[in-house]
Amino acid sequence: xxxxxxxxxxxxxxxxxxxxxxxxxxxxxxxxxxxxxxxxxxxxxxxxxxxxxxxxxxxxxxxxxxxxxxxxxxxxxxxxxxxxxxxxxxxxxxxxxxxxxxxxxxxxxxxxxxxxxxxxxxxxxxxxxxxxxxxxxxxxxxxxxxxxxxxxxxxxxxxxxxxxxxxxxxxxxxxxxxxxxxxxxxxxxxxxxxxxxxxxxxxxxxxxxxxxxxxxxxxxxxxxxxxxxxxxxxxxxxxxxxxxxxxxxxxxxxxxxxxxxxxxxxxxxxxxxxxxxxxxxxxxxxxxxxxxxxxxxxxxxxxxxxxxxxxxxxxxxxxxxxxxxxxxxxxxxxxxxxxxxxxxxxxxxxxxxxxxxxxxxxxxxxxxxxxxxxxxxxxxx
Numbered sequence: 001x002x003x004x005x006x007x008x009x010x011x012x013x014x015x016x017x018x019x020x021x022x023x024x025x026x027x028x029x030x031x032x033x034x035x036x037x038x039x040x041x042x043x044x045x046x047x048x049x050x051x052x053x054x055x056x057x058x059x060x061x062x063x064x065x066x067x068x069x070x071x072x073x074x075x076x077x078x079x080x081x082x083x084x085x086x087x088x089x090x091x092x093x094x095x096x097x098x099x100x101x102x103x104x105x106x107x108x109x110x111x112x113x114x115x116x117x118x119x120x121x122x123x124x125x126x127x128x129x130x131x132x133x134x135x136x137x138x139x140x141x142x143x144x145x146x147x148x149x150x151x152x153x154x155x156x157x158x159x160x161x162x163x164x165x166x167x168x169x170x171x172x173x174x175x176x177x178x179x180x181x182x183x184x185x186x187x188x189x190x191x192x193x194x195x196x197x198x199x200x201x202x203x204x205x206x207x208x209x210x211x212x213x214x215x216x217x218x219x220x221x222x223x224x225x226x227x228x229x230x231x232x233x234x235x236x237x238x239x240x241x242x243x244x245x246x247x248x249x250x251x252x253x254x255x256x257x258x259x260x261x262x263x264x265x266x267x268x269x270x271x272x273x274x275x276x277x278x279x280x281x282x283x284x285x286x287x288x289x290x291x292x293x294x295x296x297x298x299x300x301x302x303x304x305x306x307x308x309x310x311x312x313x314x315x316x317x318x319x320x321x322x323x324x325x326x327x328x329x330x331x332x333x334x335x336x337x338x339x340x341x342x343x344x345x346x347x348x349x350x351x352x353x354x355x356x357x358x359x360x361x362x363x364x365x366x367x368x369x370x371x372x373x374x375x376x377x378x379x380x381x
Contacts, residue, residue, distance in 0.1 A: 002088060005078040006032050009039075013133070013151035014362045015141060017065045019057030022363045023150070028067070028141065030153040031132040033080035038161050039132075040092060043170045045072035045149040046353075046376045047365045048178050049205065053277075053301060054144070055366070060304040063124040066142035067133055070096045071376075072149025073164075073174035083158045085332065090163040091170060093177045095331035096121075096145040100159040112330045117157050121146040127157055147177070150362065152381050162335045167343060171378055172350040175206070176338055178326070179376065180349055182299060183210025183275065184338070185327015188218060191271045191297050195219040198265045201241075202285050203275035204232035206352050206375045207299055209239040211273045213348055216240030222265065226257060231372040239348065261288040272296040279306045286310055292318040299324050352376045 009030045014023035033039045048071045054062040076090045086092055100106055100116035120127050124142030132155040133141035133148070148154045164173055183206065187193050199215040201208045204227040215223045216239070224243040225236035233244045243264070247257045262268045268290035274282045277300030286296040287310065296319065298308075308321075315321065329338070341347035355368050355377035365377040 011152035042074040058303040067148040069149030070145040070147040071178040073170040094147040097326040099332040179206035183207040184214040185329040187214025189328035190324035193218040197270040208275035295320040
């Protein structure tokens with residue numbers, strides 16, 4: 001039994017007090033877990049574009065003050081009453097997409113979206129409606145995506161955490177908490193890419209390149225990456241792309257990216273993926289699909305108030321628009337398979353870690369995101 005079990009813990013966290021402001025590194029109090037809750041000592045956390053999206057103020061669910069972070073890994077410090085799926089000492093990954101294995105969504109077999117904690121998670125609190133975080137003034141701090149990994153300690157619901165093989169380095173396995181799983185799952189689960197299929201991926205960040213490796217694992221015949229940053233060309237090839245197009249420099253005068261992709265693939269792609277969150281790109285991705293059977297998967301999250309549009313005829317003639325959250329992966333029951341694939345070398349994970357920083361440099365880590373040479377910055381807590 002740990003010395004801190006059942007007691008509040010004072011530790012360091014990066015607090016977001018307002019949209020557009022740098023995070024403040026300060027001491028916070030993390031209360032002990034209540035029933036069906038788990039307190040985790042966070043060891044590593046990566047910085048994801050979703051964290052930056054919320055910090056920018058574009059997120060309609062964004063709440064301040066809060067502790068951001070959702071792509072983390074750590075060790076269970078203590079558990080509340082009734083927790084049976086993890087125990088103190090376990091290496092774990094927090095899950096922003098919960099899996100209770102009992103709700104209508106979980107038992108349907110049709111989706112990985114779980115209804116157990118969704119309502120309270122979106123309000124920045126634990127399932128009982130309260131927070132486990134307080135700042136030095138005693139003010140309540142909100143949770144983020146049910147994870148809040150930008151803190152040395154965090155508390156999550158037991159349905160929002162999974163134990164992982166302790167052979168997997170915490171420094172890299174944290175990426176399975178969002179980016180790698182989201183892209184890889186979108187290819188192999190949501191789209192169910194088949195051998196010989198053609199694929200186009202719009203946006204070559206961590207999620208897009210993970211789609212690429214998922215499509216490669218399924219033996220797609222052609223994997224075309226579309227990105228306006230030429231520095232991504234080499235990465236695209238490294239992760240398995242067969243082609244790279246920069247729409248700003250590689251198109252003929254008057255040619256659209258849709259026309260180019262349709263020409264390259266004899267009528268359009270079997271599968272396209274938007275990993276940008278740009279609604280114009282989402283439309284291009286759909287319209288580059290093959291008539292009759294092409295499907296386009298939306299992964300990128302658009303800013304508040306944005307809407308997608310296309311001519312209904314695009315759908316009448318057989319194209320399908322689908323969305324994918326966390327790659328369709330059920331975190332508690334399927335994470336173990338992804339970790340095994342990582343450990344046996346069939347799933348690239350550590351290749352995405354381009355930058356490493358101490359936790360105190362978290363604001364510089366957010367700056368890294370905007371540079372073309374960064375896929376993931378991993379913070380050491």
